Amino acid sequence: xxxxxxxxxxxxxxxxxxxxxxxxxxxxxxxxxxxxxxxxxxxxxxxxxxxxxxxxxxxxxxxxxxxxxxxxxxxxxxxxxxxxxxxxxxxxxxxxxxxxxxxxxxxxxxxxxxxxxxxxxxxxxxxxxxxxxxxxxxxxxxxxxxxxxxxxxxxxxxxxxxxxxxxxxxxxxxxxxxxxxxxxxxxxxxxxxxxxxxxxxxxxxxxxxxxxxxxxxxxxxxxxxxxxxxxxxxxxxxxxxxxxxxxxxxxxxxxxxxxxxxxxxxxxxxxxxxxxxxxxxxxxxxxxxxxxxxxxxxxxxxxxx
Amino acid sequence: xxxxxxxxxxxxxxxxxxxxxxxxxxxxxxxxxxxxxxxxxxxxxxxxxxxxxxxxxxxxxxxxxxxxxxxxxxxxxxxxxxxxxxxxxxxxxxxxxxxxxxxxxxxxxxxxxxxxxxxxxxxxxxxxxxxxxxxxxxxxxxxxxxxxxxxxxxxxxxxxxxxxxxxxxxxxxxxxxxxxxxxxxxxxxxxxxxxxxxxxxxxxxxxxxxxxxxxxxxxxxxxxxxxxxxxxxxxxxxxxxxxxxxxxxxxxxxxxxxxxxxxxxxxxxxxxxxxxxxxxxxxxxxxxxxxxxxxxxxxxxxxxx
Numbered sequence: 306x307x308x309x310x311x312x313x314x315x316x317x318x319x320x321x322x323x324x325x326x327x328x329x330x331x332x333x334x335x336x337x338x339x340x341x342x343x344x345x346x347x348x349x350x351x352x353x354x355x356x357x358x359x360x361x362x363x364x365x366x367x368x369x370x371x372x373x374x375x376x377x378x379x380x381x382x383x384x385x386x387x388x389x390x391x392x393x394x395x396x397x398x399x400x401x402x403x404x405x406x407x408x409x410x411x412x413x414x415x416x417x418x419x420x421x422x423x424x425x426x427x428x429x430x431x432x433x434x435x436x437x438x439x440x441x442x443x444x445x446x447x448x449x450x451x452x453x454x455x456x457x458x459x460x461x462x463x464x465x466x467x468x469x470x471x472x473x474x475x476x477x478x479x480x481x482x483x484x485x486x487x488x489x490x491x492x493x494x495x496x497x498x499x500x501x502x503x504x505x506x507x508x509x510x511x512x513x514x515x516x517x518x519x520x521x522x523x524x525x526x527x528x529x530x531x532x533x534x535x536x537x538x539x540x541x542x543x544x545x546x547x548x549x550x551x552x553x554x555x556x557x558x559x560x561x562x563x564x565x566x567x568x569x570x571x572x573x574x575x576x577x578x579x580x581x582x583x584x585x586x587x588x589x590x591x592x593x594x595x596x597x598x599x600x601x602x603x604x605x606x607x608x609x610x
Numbered sequence: 611x612x613x614x615x616x617x618x619x620x621x622x623x624x625x626x627x628x629x630x631x632x633x634x635x636x637x638x639x640x641x642x643x644x645x646x647x648x649x650x651x652x653x654x655x656x657x658x659x660x661x662x663x664x665x666x667x668x669x670x671x672x673x674x675x676x677x678x679x680x681x682x683x684x685x686x687x688x689x690x691x692x693x694x695x696x697x698x699x700x701x702x703x704x705x706x707x708x709x710x711x712x713x714x715x716x717x718x719x720x721x722x723x724x725x726x727x728x729x730x731x732x733x734x735x736x737x738x739x740x741x742x743x744x745x746x747x748x749x750x751x752x753x754x755x756x757x758x759x760x761x762x763x764x765x766x767x768x769x770x771x772x773x774x775x776x777x778x779x780x781x782x783x784x785x786x787x788x789x790x791x792x793x794x795x796x797x798x799x800x801x802x803x804x805x806x807x808x809x810x811x812x813x814x815x816x817x818x819x820x821x822x823x824x825x826x827x828x829x830x831x832x833x834x835x836x837x838x839x840x841x842x843x844x845x846x847x848x849x850x851x852x853x854x855x856x857x858x859x860x861x862x863x864x865x866x867x868x869x870x871x872x873x874x875x876x877x878x879x880x881x882x883x884x885x886x887x888x889x890x891x892x893x894x895x896x897x898x899x900x901x902x903x904x905x906x907x908x909x910x911x912x913x914x915x
Contacts, residue, residue, distance in 0.1 A: 353890045554859035571891045583882035
């Protein structure tokens with residue numbers, strides 16, 4: 306089994322590093338920090354920024370929790386063979402989770418999560434991903450975002466970008482709206498060892514994903530934070546945020562895991578937007594930037610060629 | 611089997627009646643009306659009011675849908691014996707669903723749903739309920755609301771109010787916040803015939819619930835629409851609305867049913883608030899009206915003695 310204390314320690318350092326970089330990029334607000342304990346085992350450090358110059362609301366959360374393994378952790382296949390013993394299994398999960406809602410509709414929302422998971426039967430894996438949710442899809446930024454993630458992946462495995470980009474398209478999908486949450490990114494789960502990549506090599510890839518976050522987002526902030534906008538863009542931002550809330554409350558597995566394992570509610574739901582709007586039957590005007598954005602919230606768009 | 615066309619026709623009339631009464635109470639805005647078809651069978655009429663004098667956003671929806679019965683319709687017990695035949699079963703569901711978000715934080719949010727359900731194997735039942743979500747719990751209004759529902763119930767069965775009030779407390783509960791959505795009301799499901807009440811008698815009770823809606827809510831509007839408020843109350847209203855959105859997206863079975871049976875999204879999600887706020891770790895001030903309201907968002911409060 307990997308050294309989980311070492312992984313958790315690295316994640317805590319990553320949290321510090323990212324908060325410090327984001328404070329510099331914001332230029333005004335500072336992160337608060339709250340330590341919390343989970344009654345059933347473990348705890349975390351929630352760091353939140355609010356009402357900044359750039360960041361309206363966001364969190365960079367570290368957690369390391371453990372306890373009895375909930376049955377939904379098992380895949381269908383595992384379930385049939387392991388459910389009898391499930392009651393005796395314990396799990397350990399540690400990760401860093403980030404969601405940032407910028408004040409300006411011209412700056413994208415971003416999400417990152419990297420996590421390490423293990424069960425007392427020896428099963429263990431890495432998961433993670435970064436995805437971007439621009440209120441307005443700017444194609445140059447979208448290419449930069451995907452190209453940078455591709456570079457991170459390509460350093461480790463020639464298939465990872467293609468595979469994990471597809472996984473992100475499928476995962477960050479608001480089925481009932483038939484639209485993706487944003488322009489995707491990469492997403493992977495249950496990564497262990499394969500014929501070509503040892504767990505340790507995957508651990509290095511996984512750390513590189515974590516380290517890619519701050520430079521990517523500060524670049525996107527700096528590119529867009531001074532772009533002018535009006536009420537129209539702000540109203541659209543509130544609508545896109547409501548779709549973000551729908552995804553997180555209806556589909557997101559991390560949120561579900563947190564709610565079902567009695568996690569700290571305010572840390573789990575820090576991902577929800579500071580303000581969001583639901584209009585009945587809203588339709589963007591023909592040929593508007595809003596309509597163009599909707600047309601790009603689809604699976605399978607190739608941003609790297 | 612009951613005459614489902616007659617029930618659906620009655621529900622359509624109820625929709626008209628309620629919209630007309632709400633337009634009078636609002637005094638400004640009118641309901642729009644949209645007919646929609648469900649590709650898999652059936653359809654509905656969505657009626658929506660927006661930006662009124664009293665009502666900021668709300669819907670009074672009628673639907674009558676049918677098709678292959680989704681497996682989640684079966685109870686655990688039924689599931690084991692019926693899952694083999696589930697593929698061949700069809701369902702029919704007709705109902706009226708209402709959620710109204712008032713502009714003023716001093717006027718409560720209200721919800722009603724009454725529905726009739728049947729399956730091709732002859733199983734059929736009635737369900738429904740009315741519940742109230744005041745942004746600020748006013749105890750006089752809460753008593754009026756529960757007392758009126760009790761009178762409706764008592765006309766038909768001496769146990770219904772007690773049983774269905776408890777059911778509402780349990781159902782309209784935001785588990786992850788450990789708070790009820792509002793002050794409850796009544797909720798019932800799978801009501802058919804019992805030793806003391808025939809289906810036809812329950813149908814009359816069910817219709818009485820539907821008819822109670824308009825007088826109850828217009829009374830609550832008239833009592834509160836002219837009450838003064840400031841930014842503080844509006845901010846709190848946005849927070850309470852975000853809890854409403856959480857309940858509907860995470861727990862509500864009607865929403866889940868709609869999303870899983872490919873219902874019309876805008877009709878299902880008309881229940882979501884026009885604007886909602888999520889602050890990180892919001893705590894009301896000690897001894898504030900907001901704190902008092904939170905203290906009353908608990909199960910098991912007796913409002914009728």
